[in-house]
Amino acid sequence: MSAPLLDQLIAALRILPGVGPKSAQRMAYHVLERDRERAAELARLLAEAVEVIGRCESCRDFSQDPLCRVCQSSGRERSQLCVVESPADRLAIEQATGFRGLYFVLLGRLSPLDGIGPQELGLEHLGQRLAAGEISELIIATSATVEGEATAHYLAQLARRHGVQPSRLAQGLPLGGELEYVDRGTLSHAFGSRAEVPR
């Protein structure tokens, strides 16, 4: 028996990950009771973000410009390319390690049963970057899941076809774990002790 608009808002909040009916309700009441000005600002930013933010032409990370800030930067080491599954994974590596190279963001991992193949992950574009000759090491930072490993295997083969050395984060990652949720220390250690992929 709440106001219809309020019901709609509560339902809409549930698109956010981890938000169930109870917390959606609490969120709606909270912003109406205490924080209307900042809620209006959130609404404006959300509308603008989904409108404006696209993909970086070079690394496929989220970007409001054709090239993201990392790819634009003149201070990055262009001979190392680190492949990650998601923007969150890229951010985790950026924050946990001293890596100063470039990235490639898959936004997913190979999963033939779900119709996600090399094309969906932009691997043709990755192949072109590898072919260009600037990259000497492809650091494969996909997650330690079955699909992440299959993706890593595919990427290692792709790198070798272009004469690029593939490496894989050390198996300090907890097995089956999502890279994004690994603690900084573990992630930093695994990144530092990455190994060449044996033939």
Add this chain to the structure above:
Amino acid sequence: MSAPLLDQLIAALRILPGVGPKSAQRMAYHVLERDRERAAELARLLAEAVEVIGRCESCRDFSQDPLCRVCQSSGRERSQLCVVESPADRLAIEQATGFRGLYFVLLGRLSPLDGIGPQELGLEHLGQRLAAGEISELIIATSATVEGEATAHYLAQLARRHGVQPSRLAQGLPLGGELEYVDRGTLSHAFGSRAEVPR
């Protein structure tokens, strides 16, 4: 090194209760990756809600109309008035009990140290409703916290001054517990076995 707009969105999401830096980041990536259309809809509803939703003139609950749907309804028992601290508490009682009377929503509880007195809770308006003579029972459903009890004490005195019988939810509520989070069974039982407030 994310796009500035994305950083702003992640920061803005933290106004939502229970959302820390990590989950704000996950939410932003999630809507950008998977659900832009529904995220735009959420942005629209949020902007409209904070603009349009005010307070019901009669019960002070959230409402986009001058009178909320409960107060407008001809099917409610107008001799019973239930006082709750928040819209969430009102909804919890509505869903857990068979109560068919009307409500009064304090949006808070007496807390002199925080500058929250009878005026901030609209108790003058409540006094006018009690004085109008239509109400025979004031059901006090404030929470079982120290401030909730102090508020209940004040409300009971206010009711008696207007010749209205105050009652209080039975002490089946867990002590110190927030009413909103009580399970339905406990809440329903406590509501059903409410007792007259002894003099």
